[in-house]
Amino acid sequence: MRTNFTAAQLADPAIAEADQILQTCVHYGFCTNACPTYVLTRDENDSPRGRIDLIRAMLEQGGTPAPKTVHHLDRCLSCLSCMTTCAVKVDYVHLIDRARTYIEQHYRRPLADRLMRALLAFVLPRPRLFDRAMRTGRLAQPFASRLPSRLRAMLSMIPAQASPDILAPRIYPADASRKKRVALLAGCAQQALNGNINAATIRLLQRHGCEVVIAEGSGCCGSLPLHMGREDEAKRFAAANVDAWSREARVHGLDAIIVNASGCGTTMKDYGHLLHTDDAKSAGALTRDITEVLHDIGLITPPNPRAYRVAYHDPCSMQHGQKVIDQPRALLRAAGFQVVDVPEKHFCCGSAGTYNLLQPEMAEALGQRKAAHIDSTTPDIVATGNIGCMTQLARYLGRPVVHTAELLDWATGGPLPPALEGVPLPEPQAVQTQAAPAADAGFW
Amino acid sequence: MMSANFDAFFNEIQSKLGTDAVNRSDETLTRYGENTMPGGDRRPAGVVYPASTAEVQTIVRAANAHKVPLYPVSTGNNIGLGSRSASKAGQVIVDLGRKMNRILEINDRLAYCVVEPGVTYQAITDELMRRGGQLMLDVTSGPPQGGPLGNALDKGAGYTPYFDHFGFACGMEVVLGNGEVLRTGDGSIDSDKLVNWHTSKYSFGPILDGLFTQSNYGIVTRMGFWLMPRPPAVQSFHFTFPDDDDLEEVIELCRPLKMSNFVPTLFRVANDLYLSASEGQSKEYGSGKAFSTEGRRALREHFGLGAWNISGAFYGPNEAAMAPMIQRVRDHFMKSGKARYIDHEQAKSIPTLQVAINAFSGTPSLGELGLLKWRPGGGNIWFTPGTPMDGKIANEFQHLCRKIYEDHGFDYTVMNVCGARFARGLHVITFNREDADESKRADACYRAMAKAFAERGVFVGRAPLDYHDMHFAQTMPGFRQACTAIKQALDPNGVIAPGRYGIK
Numbered sequence: 001m002r003t004n005f006t007a008a009q010l011a012d013p014a015i016a017e018a019d020q021i022l023q024t025c026v027h028y029g030f031c032t033n034a035c036p037t038y039v040l041t042r043d044e045n046d047s048p049r050g051r052i053d054l055i056r057a058m059l060e061q062g063g064t065p066a067p068k069t070v071h072h073l074d075r076c077l078s079c080l081s082c083m084t085t086c087a088v089k090v091d092y093v094h095l096i097d098r099a100r101t102y103i104e105q106h107y108r109r110p111l112a113d114r115l116m117r118a119l120l121a122f123v124l125p126r127p128r129l130f131d132r133a134m135r136t137g138r139l140a141q142p143f144a145s146r147l148p149s150r151l152r153a154m155l156s157m158i159p160a161q162a163s164p165d166i167l168a169p170r171i172y173p174a175d176a177s178r179k180k181r182v183a184l185l186a187g188c189a190q191q192a193l194n195g196n197i198n199a200a201t202i203r204l205l206q207r208h209g210c211e212v213v214i215a216e217g218s219g220c221c222g223s224l225p226l227h228m229g230r231e232d233e234a235k236r237f238a239a240a241n242v243d244a245w246s247r248e249a250r251v252h253g254l255d256a257i258i259v260n261a262s263g264c265g266t267t268m269k270d271y272g273h274l275l276h277t278d279d280a281k282s283a284g285a286l287t288r289d290i291t292e293v294l295h296d297i298g299l300i301t302p303p304n305p306r307a308y309r310v311a312y313h314d315p316c317s318m319q320h321g322q323k324v325i326d327q328p329r330a331l332l333r334a335a336g337f338q339v340v341d342v343p344e345k346h347f348c349c350g351s352a353g354t355y356n357l358l359q360p361e362m363a364e365a366l367g368q369r370k371a372a373h374i375d376s377t378t379p380d381i382v383a384t385g386n387i388g389c390m391t392q393l394a395r396y397l398g399r400p401v402v403h404t405a406e407l408l409d410w411a412t413g414g415p416l417p418p419a420l421e422g423v424p425l426p427e428p429q430a431v432q433t434q435a436a437p438a439a440d441a442g443f444w
Numbered sequence: 445m446m447s448a449n450f451d452a453f454f455n456e457i458q459s460k461l462g463t464d465a466v467n468r469s470d471e472t473l474t475r476y477g478e479n480t481m482p483g484g485d486r487r488p489a490g491v492v493y494p495a496s497t498a499e500v501q502t503i504v505r506a507a508n509a510h511k512v513p514l515y516p517v518s519t520g521n522n523i524g525l526g527s528r529s530a531s532k533a534g535q536v537i538v539d540l541g542r543k544m545n546r547i548l549e550i551n552d553r554l555a556y557c558v559v560e561p562g563v564t565y566q567a568i569t570d571e572l573m574r575r576g577g578q579l580m581l582d583v584t585s586g587p588p589q590g591g592p593l594g595n596a597l598d599k600g601a602g603y604t605p606y607f608d609h610f611g612f613a614c615g616m617e618v619v620l621g622n623g624e625v626l627r628t629g630d631g632s633i634d635s636d637k638l639v640n641w642h643t644s645k646y647s648f649g650p651i652l653d654g655l656f657t658q659s660n661y662g663i664v665t666r667m668g669f670w671l672m673p674r675p676p677a678v679q680s681f682h683f684t685f686p687d688d689d690d691l692e693e694v695i696e697l698c699r700p701l702k703m704s705n706f707v708p709t710l711f712r713v714a715n716d717l718y719l720s721a722s723e724g725q726s727k728e729y730g731s732g733k734a735f736s737t738e739g740r741r742a743l744r745e746h747f748g749l750g751a752w753n754i755s756g757a758f759y760g761p762n763e764a765a766m767a768p769m770i771q772r773v774r775d776h777f778m779k780s781g782k783a784r785y786i787d788h789e790q791a792k793s794i795p796t797l798q799v800a801i802n803a804f805s806g807t808p809s810l811g812e813l814g815l816l817k818w819r820p821g822g823g824n825i826w827f828t829p830g831t832p833m834d835g836k837i838a839n840e841f842q843h844l845c846r847k848i849y850e851d852h853g854f855d856y857t858v859m860n861v862c863g864a865r866f867a868r869g870l871h872v873i874t875f876n877r878e879d880a881d882e883s884k885r886a887d888a889c890y891r892a893m894a895k896a897f898a899e900r901g902v903f904v905g906r907a908p909l910d911y912h913d914m915h916f917a918q919t920m921p922g923f924r925q926a927c928t929a930i931k932q933a934l935d936p937n938g939v940i941a942p943g944r945y946g947i948k
């Protein structure tokens with residue numbers, strides 16, 4: 001695509017980078033049918049290439065962005081399905097982040113929007129505050145009808161039950177001889193919503209010979225503010241993490257930095273780009289999803305395999321952002337579960353960080369669509385690897401969704417995931433899953 | 445067509461199908477007009493979105509009443525052949541993909557599916573997997589969001605024993621240019637009980653299905669496709685040959701294996717650039733010349749490829765059962781003394797060969813699309829002549845094409861997809877569409893090849909949008925008269941895609 005920036009504009013490295021990215025887009029349009037919002041609205045401006053054109057015009061023109069541009073860019077999920085399908089590999093993730101930052105800096109949203117965004121950006125990355133906010137929100141739920149519609153929508157998304165467990169800095173020794181020493185990102189919102197994910201992850205890693213450290217000074221990865229265009233806040237969070245892990249790596253050594261919320265993992269693997277420091281690049285290079293590390297180590301033989309039919313939902317951040325697709329499936333199979341893929345698995349569930357709070361209508365359409373696809377696989381258990389997806393899917397499925405790490409922990413000797421307590425599970429059946437047909441199926 | 449009344453047409457569609465059924469926004473018209481051809485974009489007059497066969501009839505009847513030219517697209521992924529562009533600017537795109545994207549039926553016992561135009565390869569594969577993965581649909585190595593209906597109607601193909609997408613289609617529903625509905629094959633019986641619509645093609649009466657391939661006589665709204673039992677194991681095999689002229693021997697080696705059907709898949713015989721182009725951009729772009737011999741050699745070394753790279757596969761209950769067959773094929777190819785063998789496991793770690801494995805396994809994948817970025821600027825045209833499975837002739841055609849590519853400053857990029865008697869040569873010309881001179885050369889290159897092959901009695905398979913008229917003019921007069929007469933009979937006002945494949 002041809003661009004038309006002035007020399008003065010291109011002197012800004014951020015614009016220069018955007019210019020390079022914009023020029024790679026040649027409008028093939030493979031991305032359109034892979035984009036959830038385009039498929040829902042069929043509006044070119046809700047497609048990646050439409051948005052790329054809007055970004056080009058916005059950045060070239062400078063000044064205040066047009067409300068229409070902001071509207072369509074806000075509707076982007078940053079699911080990165082477009083990047084998977086793009087034939088010329090347009091670096092969309094950095095372009096849309098740049099555009100979001102530009103909007104945040106140059107566009108004055110209506111007061112209610114500003115307040116809501118500021119509230120989310122402040123509360124979500126702070127787990128204790130988020131926990132208190134959810135408790136307060138639950139008390140307010142009976143009076144929701146008297147509240148403004150945005151607040152009402154937000155309150156409705158507070159899960160009825162949460163199991164917070166906010167971890168302090170600590171070292172968890174390996175159960176047997178130590179094979180690896182890893183840091184775990186304890187995270188932010190996840191700790192307030194579901195403390196068992198970290199607990200299961202730590203048990204699992206210990207059981208597989210990993211010493212796990214929650215490093216002093218690490219916290220929110222910065223992903224939530226970054227995708228709201230609040231780049232400076234994101235950088236502060238990221239820098240704090242990089243400092244904490246760099247210190248840990250220098251003093252005691254680290255084989256990996258483990259993430260069990262894949263939305264965070266995508267941002268952390270890209271810390272080098274965000275902060276442009278050697279330490280940030282090193283931290284990014286050390287970052288691994290929990291399933292990547294476990295897959296490398298090899299899952300211990302499950303003592304009591306439970307062949308439940310597990311529908312595995314790929315978080316976009318894993319399948320499109322990090323291309324971690326086979327490892328969780330392989331691990332769940334190794335743990336004895338029957339893994340089934342969900343139709344239209346390349347599509348986002350509508351969670352997308354704060355998207356379901358800021359774009360509730362689109363998020364609901366996608367959530368219902370995804371829930372219908374999951375239901376169609378008649379699973380015993382639904383699993384995924386990102387807290388946002390877990391919350392969103394549970395809302396539209398009307399049933400608990402567990403984290404892959406919780407299932408692997410259970411299979412290798414840990415407790416039943418709390419979300420499944422009291423949930424009647426059918427006797428596991430030997431059913432055909434997506435593995436190849438049996439040799440005696442048909443005439444082979 | 446004269447005196448088209450677009451406003452009256454769009455008003456009628458909006459009043460009958462709802463405001464949501466029409467889109468005339470500036471962005472939409474711009475993007476639906478875009479394509480990758482050297483001849484430029486073709487901005488349509490509007491886009492309409494039918495939700496059913498009845499709504500397609502409403503659109504076609506309104507088009508007849510208001511003399512408005514339509515141009516139907518299914519999933520709109522026809523990149524390199526026209527994208528979603530209409531034959532001419534000012535036609536109305538009938539986008540069947542937005543709402544008519546339902547899988548209407550899957551018959552697990554008789555192994556067929558029935559789909560609407562917007563159903564994608566990925567959607568069918570997902571649904572078959574959800575049902576337990578006992579069946580598979582032959583797919584292209586193109587985009588997973590492309591669809592079987594549009595592909596079959598354009599005579600597209602895959603690589604498994606069910607590669608012939610039109611041949612393995614059975615039973616259509618078509619809205620003709622006059623607005624009437626036609627059911628083909630055994631669906632033509634005047635009955636509510638259509639037992640054999642999607643199981644038999646050849647009962648009573650003439651076979652009309654072929655009329656709706658590469659033509660403009662109707663809008664196909666439903667189509668059946670036969671599905672292949674999914675094998676428990678797929679075992680691919682691959683060979684590389686070092687020299688360009690080895691193609692002659694390669695073709696001779698492939699032919700008997702297909703003639704006897706010992707190898708169930710088609711052979712993918714791809715040259716070095718076809719496979720390595722998907723992994724990066726040309727480092728020599730800008731020289732104005734074809735990619736150098738030294739550059740090709742370096743790429744081959746880097747990717748572990750040959751000048752020619754052959755892929756095929758066996759199906760069976762398990763790897764062990766196929767091992768003897770693999771060994772026979774291996775012995776067959778290795779006797780040349782020039783072949784290098786790459787086994788299935790090795791090939792899985794070579795992305796360009798994984799594409800072949802996916803294709804043989806009925807798995808939609810994106811890997812091959814990367815070759816469209818070989819040069820910047822987003823231009824590409826597919827040139828698709830064929831060769832008999834005769835090594836000498838195939839090699840002559842290679843020399844002919846390679847020279848024309850080089851004379852025009854382009855990089856010879858081709859895959860021959862080989863059956864028993866015939867191989868389709870998928871040639872791609874990637875060029876910088878933002879460079880006027882390069883676009884002009886790409887156009888000249890295509891025309892030169894089309895002319896040279898026509899002089900040798902060889903036609904193209906699928907034609908890029910810019911060249912429909914040119915190729916139609918290469919047909920014998922009787923063919924053209926017949927096509928025109930059929931158009932008159934089925935679409936007397938010429939409302940459906942006038943000019944598509946040259947038929948007006």
